[in-house]
Amino acid sequence: MRSGVRRGLAAIALPTALVAGWEGYRALALALDNTWPGTDVALPVAVRGTGNAQQFPHTWDVIMAFGRPYRGAGETLGAYLLGQVGFTLREVGVGFALGGLLGFALGTLFAHSRLAERSLLPYVVASQTVPFIAFAPIVVLAVNSVDWLPRWWGVAVLSTYLVFFPMTVNTLRGLRSASPQAEELLRSYRTSAWTRLWRLRVPAAVPYLFVGAKVGATAAVVGAIVGELSAPSSQGIGAALFAFGRVSNQSVQLFATVLVAAALGIVSYLAVSAAERAVAWRFTGRRGAS
Amino acid sequence: MLATRGATTPASGAGIVSLRGVSKTFGATVALQDVSLEVVEGGFVSLLGPSGCGKSTLLRAVADLVTPSTGSVEVAGKTASRARDNRDYGMVFQAATLFDWRTIRRNVELPLEIMGWPKARRRERAEQMLALVGLTEFADHRPPQLSGGMQQRVAIARALAFEPRLLLMDEPFGALDEITRERLNDELLAVWRRTQTTVLFVTHSIPEAVFLSSSVAVMSARPGRVIAEIAVDLPYPRTVETRESPRYFALVTEVREALRSAGA
Numbered sequence: 001m002r003s004g005v006r007r008g009l010a011a012i013a014l015p016t017a018l019v020a021g022w023e024g025y026r027a028l029a030l031a032l033d034n035t036w037p038g039t040d041v042a043l044p045v046a047v048r049g050t051g052n053a054q055q056f057p058h059t060w061d062v063i064m065a066f067g068r069p070y071r072g073a074g075e076t077l078g079a080y081l082l083g084q085v086g087f088t089l090r091e092v093g094v095g096f097a098l099g100g101l102l103g104f105a106l107g108t109l110f111a112h113s114r115l116a117e118r119s120l121l122p123y124v125v126a127s128q129t130v131p132f133i134a135f136a137p138i139v140v141l142a143v144n145s146v147d148w149l150p151r152w153w154g155v156a157v158l159s160t161y162l163v164f165f166p167m168t169v170n171t172l173r174g175l176r177s178a179s180p181q182a183e184e185l186l187r188s189y190r191t192s193a194w195t196r197l198w199r200l201r202v203p204a205a206v207p208y209l210f211v212g213a214k215v216g217a218t219a220a221v222v223g224a225i226v227g228e229l230s231a232p233s234s235q236g237i238g239a240a241l242f243a244f245g246r247v248s249n250q251s252v253q254l255f256a257t258v259l260v261a262a263a264l265g266i267v268s269y270l271a272v273s274a275a276e277r278a279v280a281w282r283f284t285g286r287r288g289a290s
Numbered sequence: 291m292l293a294t295r296g297a298t299t300p301a302s303g304a305g306i307v308s309l310r311g312v313s314k315t316f317g318a319t320v321a322l323q324d325v326s327l328e329v330v331e332g333g334f335v336s337l338l339g340p341s342g343c344g345k346s347t348l349l350r351a352v353a354d355l356v357t358p359s360t361g362s363v364e365v366a367g368k369t370a371s372r373a374r375d376n377r378d379y380g381m382v383f384q385a386a387t388l389f390d391w392r393t394i395r396r397n398v399e400l401p402l403e404i405m406g407w408p409k410a411r412r413r414e415r416a417e418q419m420l421a422l423v424g425l426t427e428f429a430d431h432r433p434p435q436l437s438g439g440m441q442q443r444v445a446i447a448r449a450l451a452f453e454p455r456l457l458l459m460d461e462p463f464g465a466l467d468e469i470t471r472e473r474l475n476d477e478l479l480a481v482w483r484r485t486q487t488t489v490l491f492v493t494h495s496i497p498e499a500v501f502l503s504s505s506v507a508v509m510s511a512r513p514g515r516v517i518a519e520i521a522v523d524l525p526y527p528r529t530v531e532t533r534e535s536p537r538y539f540a541l542v543t544e545v546r547e548a549l550r551s552a553g554a
Contacts (some may be wrong), residue, residue, distance in 0.1 A: 003456070179384040179387060180386065181384075181385055181387045182387050182389070184350075184353075184355055185381060185383070185387050186381070187355060187405075188353055188355065188374065188379070188380075188381045189377065189401055189404045189405070190374050190375055190377070191404055195404065199387070199400075199404070203389065203391040204389075204391075206391070207331030282391055283389070283390065283391040284390050284434070285390035285391065285433055285434040285435065286390075286432075286434050
């Protein structure tokens with residue numbers, strides 16, 4: 001019971017400190033008129049503006065913004081963003097699934113062929129060193145030119161691109177984690193490499209696959225949101241960030257949208273984490289592992 | 291399969307394992323040099339030698355997990371490869387090598403699943419095997435919940451589940467403490483006597499080899515050769531009294547001297 005209270009306090013300590021720091025700075029900057037006392041040197045961030053144009057809004061103004069119409073009248077910001085979350089989640093889901101499958105397939109290939117590993121893995125690594133945002137518009141345009149794919153698939157492909165790498169690396173590590181003796185045991189039964197893969201290597205890899213999936217889940221959200229910035233569809237959380245960030249009188253909405261984007265990443269991570277807690281112990285025989 | 295063996299030394303049947311002039315080199319390393327050995331059906335033969343003498347390699351040659359560079363390996367009158375096809379042997383390693391994602395019962399069922407046994411029959415056999423090693427009440431546990439000694443008993447049950455004629459054991463108790471090890475020695479002998487399986491047992495423990503075996507093959511340091519075969523004439527069943535008998539100590543001394551003469 002006591003430890004439950006302590007854990008609860010520990011969990012809210014950081015958000016509380018952040019809000020307190022934010023509001024403290026805001027109050028101080030207003031009191032000092034945005035300059036260091038006794039000088040004309042400006043504070044690093046100025047607190048200016050009123051209403052939706054506030055550049056350093058009250059935290060509660062950001063929260064309240066969800067309940068208010070985001071453009072003069074009509075739909076509330078919360079309802080609007082919820083719709084955009086749905087749009088982005090579809091891209092995230094497809095990107096995560098495709099990236100997961102691609103990563104698993106590549107990892108499996110590398111685990112079974114040193115030649116493939118040596119000839120392809122360096123390029124897989126190199127693929128992640130290219131600034132992703134640099135070619136995002138090219139990918140979106142290329143996918144959009146494919147008639148039979150819905151337009152949002154361009155963004156899903158970008159998401160895939162960020163997901164497949166952690167999945168490849170962790171699949172490879174996981175498939176190699178089975179002990180050589182376990183491999184010999186199955187060989188002593190005259191099993192095929194295929195049987196050994198499914199009976200031994202894949203189950204042994206499950207804890208590693210979850211590590212890859214947890215990294216991949218957040219990467220999928222980043223990929224989708226950044227991808228939407230370069231997509232012409234003007235839908236999704238990334239597009240909303242772009243729209244609110246482009247104008248100076250909707251900064252409160254921008255902050256609110258950033259919160260939603262962050263929540264999307266966290267929820268994706270927690271979803272995989274929950275699946276891991278539900279499933280992974282079956283593969284390790286230990287509850288509460290990792 | 292659970293017929294009880296006679297109270298004395300096992301039958302001197304036909305050779306179930308027959309090695310002739312077996313050598314194995316890995317690159318420039320000569321792991322085995324011209325090894326010849328006969329294991330009679332129903333026997334309990336230990337391969338004893340210092341670390342790195344190639345005894346595990348020899349066991350793997352019998353298991354057809356390594357191919358000798360020269361010489362021939364016959365198991366149950368067939369090539370080692372055919373014997374592996376026919377599942378003529380079960381294998382136990384130093385690590386229990388249980389699959390943590392399976393219950394104890396399903397670990398024992400693993401070879402039976404691979405061999406395509408129907409479910410009901412698998413289940414029945416797994417129960418029998420767990421009873422044999424005294425782990426019936428742990429059937430639904432997971433491997434990490436069992437002690438090292440219990441895990442190794444599961445590995446033995448798994449190796450014997452499909453009634454192979456030969457049990458290959460690679461330092462199976464090497465990672466266990468002395469007390470557990472002696473208890474498992476007793477249990478292994480009991481299982482061996484009930485199942486009438488021939489055992490080829492790799493160890494670097496002299497007392498263990500003498501206590502368990504009907505015959506001890508002493509190997510030299512690399513390159514591995516069999517330098518002495520010492521018949522152990524202690525009567526079965528062997529008990530605590532066996533470990534304290536003068537004849538046991540005499541044999542331990544004899545084996546130790548054979549090892550020393552090999553420069554081990």
